[in-house]
Amino acid sequence: MKNYLLLIILFFVIYNAKCFSQEKTFQYYYNIDLNTVSEDQLEVTLTVNTPPESAIFQFPAIVPGTYKVYDFGRFVSELTAYNSKEELLEVEKLNDNQYKINDISDLDKIHYYVDDTWDTPMPNKVFEPAGTNIENDDVFVINNHGFFGYFDGMENFPFHIEVKKPSHLYGGSALTRSKGDSITDHFDVVNYHRLVDNPIIYTEADTVTLNVGTTKVFVSIYSPNKKLNADLVGQKLIDVLEAQKVFLKNQLPTDHYSFLIYLTDKPGISGAMGALEHWNCSFYFLPEESPAVILPVIQEIAAHEFFHIITPLSIHSEEIAHFDYMEPKMSKHLWLYEGVTEYFAGLALVQANLIDEETYLDALRGKIITAKSTYMDDLAFTELSKKCLEEYGNQYGNVYQKGALIGLALDLILIENSDGKYNLRDLMLELSQTYGSSRPFKDDQLFHAIDSITGVPEVKEFLEKYVDSPNPFPYTATLQKVGVTYLPEEVKTFATFGNIGISVNDDDEIFVEDIIDMDDFGKQIGYQVGDVLLKMNNTPITIENIGDLMNNYINHPEKFPKLKLQVRRDGKTIQLKSKTLILEEKEYDVFYKDENPTKEQQLLYRQWLQKII
Ligand SMILES: [Zn+2]
Incomplete structure (x- = not known):
């Protein structure tokens, strides 16, 4: 009986074991x-x-x-x-x-x-x-x-x-x-x-492996005409990653990362060049240009792709976490995934002096102009995101333009509301800790989550008004905070000197060479070919100062109600004079650093770019 029982038990054990081994994991x-x-x-x-x-x-x-x-x-x-x-x-x-x-x-x-x-x-x-x-x-x-x-x-x-x-x-x-x-x-x-x-x-194989802190960085490059190599590109990428490490409070969020770079000597069929981000790598398709041309481009794009490690890779909604390869559902938050990423890429590079301030500000200006001229300003960004696979596919590119400027606006709001102690980067790091790669947020609750983390009403207001609603973006007001003027259009006044051709004679004197295209002002003051210009509003004219004198007169007509010219004509010195003719011209997308920023603007500028305005 006992034995029998034992036999049965044995049989079951063997049978079960067999059964178990048959249930292979697919x-x-x-x-x-x-x-x-x-x-x-x-x-x-x-x-x-x-x-x-x-x-x-x-x-x-x-x-x-x-x-x-x-x-x-x-x-x-x-x-x-x-x-x-x-x-x-x-x-x-x-x-x-x-x-x-x-x-x-x-x-x-x-x-x-x-x-x-x-x-x-x-x-x-x-x-x-x-x-x-x-x-x-x-x-x-x-x-x-x-x-x-x-x-x-x-x-x-x-x-x-x-x-x-x-x-x-x-x-x-x-x-x-x-x-x-x-x-x-x-x-x-x-x-x-x-x-x-x-x-x-x-x-x-043209590869190199380098280290940034504890992160192992691998670069593989295909350069058909050997214009670039992995060592050269690797050094430039290390500079970018070092900058990003500093930006991320001295820690890169991965232990290894690969840059896979394909350079092409003929245009691709999609008509686009660029890169695609992944968790531990990014893949690049770029033109094989000389190192001087293409290395800065690689740096810029690499900065963008690498920062995707924050978002969407560490901060994303359920639509992305449970990615449906067959019938994808889009999240509302492309301003975050692509916009903030693009904003951070530029910001980290300028803060680390890998690009200069002028280049950075110029890039911001370019983003405003492209956003306004190419895309709809009266389309809520959340709507664009949600429907970017359908009716708003042609608006997608705005994620790199206005999307980045949304990042800028939020950054400035956070900095000014915390006396410079908290910025958008801090918010992103906090969000990535709250959520992280394996804990998605609900698409509809992100703004609420940001509000509870920051506790800054202006942030919530901004997100609701300019990201979730179709209100035109406050470009001017945003940049004004840091002492940068942006005007969609400005009426500029200027004077005319008569639109005459001038030249220099053998005695180094300036004379009127031609009056073919002379305008009404020129006719009124009465230039004649051969007139030697001696004095302008009582200042003697020389080869050295003629450019400044004319520019000053043309650009600041308010300073010169009249133009008085002493000229020599046929051996005689005579006076030509006329009331200044003030003309108007519209200039578009005027963008400049203010000459006399306020103390508040200077402070915010410094806290933002870590530079002195
Ligand atoms: Zn991207």
Whole structure:
């Protein structure tokens, strides 16, 4: 009896153990071979260790950070499915991105070809940093969502990617190889999100690894004509990261970060250049210009991409946290994800003197002008964000313009309400602690959360009035706080000197050379060709001072009610005189630092840029 019982127990233990071992965790095993490019396509094989729970196999319609639907399934062809006996299973294509596989419980393998997006004749071109590129034996841009699909609802299962490659190509990525040799790389990621978040660029190795504090920084660069190299770019990126480290109170929020840079000597088909951010890396598609031209651009874009680590990566809404690759829902807060990021990028660089103040202020002026001339000022920014995939797609670019200026306005409100002790960066760091990468906020509650953290009514008022409502943005009032004047238009008065041509004779005297285009004022005062100009309003005229005298007269007509000129004509000295003719001209987007800022303006300017106005 006892033995029998023991036998039964043993049987159960063995049976259960067997049963347990049969319940394998589903895993995706992908194979791709970069040696076998045919017709600009790569062959992809997916093997599953156990049948998936869903019969729908799909590729993303959209990926995070792009804010545009691309339908990556469009680049997939000849998709076939097999059982373990290598027999074909029936596959039905549902739409551009989805396939239904019959007898899914028998599935062993899926096989298909992928064409790259970078040279496709299809419309709706993919922004290159989010796309794929196959250049046989030379360079491969593997944005994983372009090559690898997943089963509906099964994005949270692990992926194993095996890449066969020519031995002279190196796979640059933020991913660590789990194993491999000179002709094979293996990568393991915990889910589809991590896979999408980690592009790989295969190219002849031009890489460098550097350290910023405790953060390991990896740079991989493809420069077809070798105009730039990883060492050169790496140094410039270190400067940026050092500046950002200081900006973030001496701590970079990651232990490793990769810059994957593709420089091109021909324009891309999307018509855009730029980069796409990821948690531990960013991918760049930029023109291969001389270092003097392109390095500052790389610095600027890298500063932007890296700061995405704060938002949306560490501060984001549920729409982003539970990213839907097939039917994305947009958050209302692009002013935060892209706008504040763009604002911080410029601010950190100017504070660290990597760009000078004039360049920075000029960039702000440029943003105002572009925002006003290219985009709708009477569209609530929250509305733009929410509908950026649909009717407001053409307004998306404003996130880098007005979005950044929203960041500026909030920063100044926070600084002035705290006597310089608290700024937008502090708010962002606090928000990232409150939320963080794994705790999204509810889209509708962000303004409330900001209000409870800051306790500054003006912040809430600003967000409601200028971000959540279609009120024209208060550019002038915002910049006035720091002693910078911005006027959409200004009527300027000026005088005319007569619009005559002057020249210098052999005795270094100034004389009237031509009066072909002489205006009414010139006619009134009565210039004649050959008149030698001796004195202007009693000041002797010389080659040295003629420019200043004329400029002063033209630009400050209020100082000179009359113009009196002593001239020599035909050997005689005579007087020409006339009442000054004051003309008016409209100037647009006038932008300058005030000559006499108030004490408050000076203080705020210093607290803002850490510079003296
Ligand atoms: Zn961005």
